[in-house]
Amino acid sequence: METAAIINGKEVADSLVASIATQVAQLEAEGKRLPGLAVVMVGDNPASDVYVRNKTRRCQQAGILGQEFRLDEATTEADLLGLVDRLNDDPGVDGILVQLPLPAHLDEQRVLNRIAVAKDVDGFHPNNVGKLSLGDATALVPCTPQGCVTLAQSELGADLSGKHVVIVGRSNIVGKPAAQLFLAQHCSVTVVHSRSANGAELARQADILVVAVGRPEMVGPDWVKPGAVVIDVGINRTERDGKAKLVGDVAFGPVAQLAAAITPVPGGVGPMTIAYLLENTMKAYAMNQGQQV
Ligand SMILES: Nc1nc(=O)c2c([nH]1)NC[C@@H]1CN(c3ccc(C(=O)N[C@@H](CCC(=O)O)C(=O)O)cc3)C=[N+]21
Numbered sequence: 411m412e413t414a415a416i417i418n419g420k421e422v423a424d425s426l427v428a429s430i431a432t433q434v435a436q437l438e439a440e441g442k443r444l445p446g447l448a449v450v451m452v453g454d455n456p457a458s459d460v461y462v463r464n465k466t467r468r469c470q471q472a473g474i475l476g477q478e479f480r481l482d483e484a485t486t487e488a489d490l491l492g493l494v495d496r497l498n499d500d501p502g503v504d505g506i507l508v509q510l511p512l513p514a515h516l517d518e519q520r521v522l523n524r525i526a527v528a529k530d531v532d533g534f535h536p537n538n539v540g541k542l543s544l545g546d547a548t549a550l551v552p553c554t555p556q557g558c559v560t561l562a563q564s565e566l567g568a569d570l571s572g573k574h575v576v577i578v579g580r581s582n583i584v585g586k587p588a589a590q591l592f593l594a595q596h597c598s599v600t601v602v603h604s605r606s607a608n609g610a611e612l613a614r615q616a617d618i619l620v621v622a623v624g625r626p627e628m629v630g631p632d633w634v635k636p637g638a639v640v641i642d643v644g645i646n647r648t649e650r651d652g653k654a655k656l657v658g659d660v661a662f663g664p665v666a667q668l669a670a671a672i673t674p675v676p677g678g679v680g681p682m683t684i685a686y687l688l689e690n691t692m693k694a695y696a697m698n699q700g701q702q703v
């Protein structure tokens with residue numbers, strides 16, 4: 411049986427980071443201030459720890475000044491908001507990311523709303539959500555969905571117009587912004603979720619299937635049209651034969667038997683999320699310097 415092409419997200423991300431590194435080196439050669447990214451993490455979730463370390467490593471590769479702020483699990487909302495205020499006012503900080511999820515006693519939306527719109531490199535502030543839906547070029551756009559579009563384009567070419575994209579999952583951080591971004595690429599977009607009556611049947615109509623549900627291997631071959639491009643956003647920590655293993659939301663082996671192309675986990679969407687975080691930091695830097703975008 412035919413087998414899908416495996417979309418190499420790590421490689422695409424490497425080339426994005428390399429191009430950012432070139433831009434930063436140019437700034438440095440001109441004696442300019444370098445872009446800065448602040449990552450704030452509350453408590454010690456071991457998965458978040460891996461992401462935060464990856465972000466810091468990628469910043470170093472690109473020459474972006476990355477700072478980590480690790481706050482105690484018991485941090486009060488007032489203290490966290492106080493840190494956000496200081497970062498908002500710090501002219502050396504172009505981008506601010508507050509790692510989610512936050513401990514239950516902290517109101518996530520209130521914290522996200524406090525981040526300066528122009529420094530909101532996650533694209534989670536209501537103003538940026540609104541700008542994305544309006545097609546405003548100054549929007550800072552969520553990183554994971556941008557990665558999904560770019561990986562689909564790496565397989566199908568830049569012009570996605572007329573493709574039917576089915577997105578499984580309707581979260582504020584992936585599903586909803588992914589729908590907006592593919593719409594902006596002139597795709598037809600269907601969003602499937604836990605209350606959909608006929609999810610698998612809708613998904614089988616997809617030219618591009620994006621899966622972001624957070625449930626290990628939930629999407630099997632019965633969800634996939636032969637020849638579809640499958641973008642798996644899930645990163646689930648599981649155990650197999652007593653060993654820790656990362657799996658996506660898509661049953662990789664069986665789906666790879668009929669898809670045209672599929673993203674692996676790890677090495678698919680994850681590295682793209684970080685590459686776009688750096689890309690957004692560059693955009694925020696440019697806007698914060700008063701440049702036209
Ligand atoms: N405010 C906020 N913004 C985020 O963007 C955000 C967040 N909170 N909370 C958690 C999720 C998750 N996330 C990932 C980023 C990179 C990888 C990544 O680099 N993954 C690699 C390695 C995975 C591994 O080894 O654990 C891969 O998939 O190949 C994964 C997941 C960003 N998130």
Ligand SMILES: [Mg+2]
Nearest residue numbers: 579581623624
């Ligand atoms: Mg979700």
